[in-house]
Amino acid sequence: MLRLVYLFVLIFSCVTTNAQVGEALPVATAESRGYSAQFLKNIGNEAAKEVPDLGAFLVWKHDALIYEGYFHGTDRSSVFNIKSASKSILSAIAGAAQMRGLLPDVNATILSILPEYTKPDRHAAGVWFAEDVAEDDSIARTLTLRHLLTMQTGWEWNDFGPICQAFIYSSDPVRFALDLEYAETPGTRFNYCTAGTHVFAVALAKLIHTDLKRFADSTIFTPAGITLRRWNTDAMSRYIGGCDMFLTPQDMMRFGLLYLKKGKLNGRQILSESWIKESLAKHAELKYWDVLPGANGYGYYWWRRISNGHQVYVASGVCGQLICIIPDVDMVITTASGCTERGGRSEIKKLHLLMDKIIVAAK
Numbered sequence: 001m002l003r004l005v006y007l008f009v010l011i012f013s014c015v016t017t018n019a020q021v022g023e024a025l026p027v028a029t030a031e032s033r034g035y036s037a038q039f040l041k042n043i044g045n046e047a048a049k050e051v052p053d054l055g056a057f058l059v060w061k062h063d064a065l066i067y068e069g070y071f072h073g074t075d076r077s078s079v080f081n082i083k084s085a086s087k088s089i090l091s092a093i094a095g096a097a098q099m100r101g102l103l104p105d106v107n108a109t110i111l112s113i114l115p116e117y118t119k120p121d122r123h124a125a126g127v128w129f130a131e132d133v134a135e136d137d138s139i140a141r142t143l144t145l146r147h148l149l150t151m152q153t154g155w156e157w158n159d160f161g162p163i164c165q166a167f168i169y170s171s172d173p174v175r176f177a178l179d180l181e182y183a184e185t186p187g188t189r190f191n192y193c194t195a196g197t198h199v200f201a202v203a204l205a206k207l208i209h210t211d212l213k214r215f216a217d218s219t220i221f222t223p224a225g226i227t228l229r230r231w232n233t234d235a236m237s238r239y240i241g242g243c244d245m246f247l248t249p250q251d252m253m254r255f256g257l258l259y260l261k262k263g264k265l266n267g268r269q270i271l272s273e274s275w276i277k278e279s280l281a282k283h284a285e286l287k288y289w290d291v292l293p294g295a296n297g298y299g300y301y302w303w304r305r306i307s308n309g310h311q312v313y314v315a316s317g318v319c320g321q322l323i324c325i326i327p328d329v330d331m332v333i334t335t336a337s338g339c340t341e342r343g344g345r346s347e348i349k350k351l352h353l354l355m356d357k358i359i360v361a362a363k
Contacts, residue, residue, distance in 0.1 A: 025065050025250055044071075055074035055337055057071075057335050059331070060256070060331060061362075076250060078249070084194065085323055086231075094204055100219070103204070106145045108145055113206055114199075114203055145203065153196040164195075194242035198242050230246040231246070290349070291346065291348040299313070307326070311326070321337060
């Protein structure tokens, strides 16, 4: 099992490259925001020690960066594969679509949007397990966008097992996902599922009638001052819903600020405040997750946790790609990391525990 997890990490490695850097975010002293500069530097150094592939650790407080640390040969121009933190960006793209009337109802069924994946009638007498197949097909017709957004697909699925590799290597990952057996009724229980995120992305692209990246660039990234350097695709040239967006650490921070500022950035209402509120709300019950201390629910591709009594909203990716928003102390903390065979999921928890020290000391 461990070898399979490493294989998954290596297939979608967090390769760092260099990019042209645009206008930098504003900077203020740590002292002006109630921190000791040495305190934040010590946290950054401890993080770099705990996470050998850590590339960046940034802290925003009020209206400026108060700490910006780069490690292990990286700098402000380094680009990181943010892995599954991409899911939260996909949630934002859905919000941009809703704002324009292109996503009228998250309760729409998937097969009403992607009817080409409806299974033919194959339940003639004598077909083996015909009743079971018919039951699965019947359940499939109830699967909605909301079920996918909240990781409540009902599918028999383990994101960290061999089925995920089979999904990745399939010639049509959407068909692979929609052919999965149902373990329970959709909407019943949280079960982390990258396959569902990809199905959502393909359905969303169908709804907006255009290239998903082009739409995201025009509606979110460019207005927010973000440059999406790269976004990988599946075997059918469709952008991957679950991972593989490439950003600089400052652009990760800009995305976090978009949510901290309730959808308004650079003088523009890029996302509606109502979508920000809805997507960060608890839609799925989640009281425990092994790498998320203080888990308290799941939103629309956003993790939720409590830190020192503060509600934290988290975009999270393997090896330590994190965008953490703490509205009641007016703070965003982001981290980015490379992924090698040394990397995995444990880095996420280590970084959260270090962030807790910063949140505890927030004034």
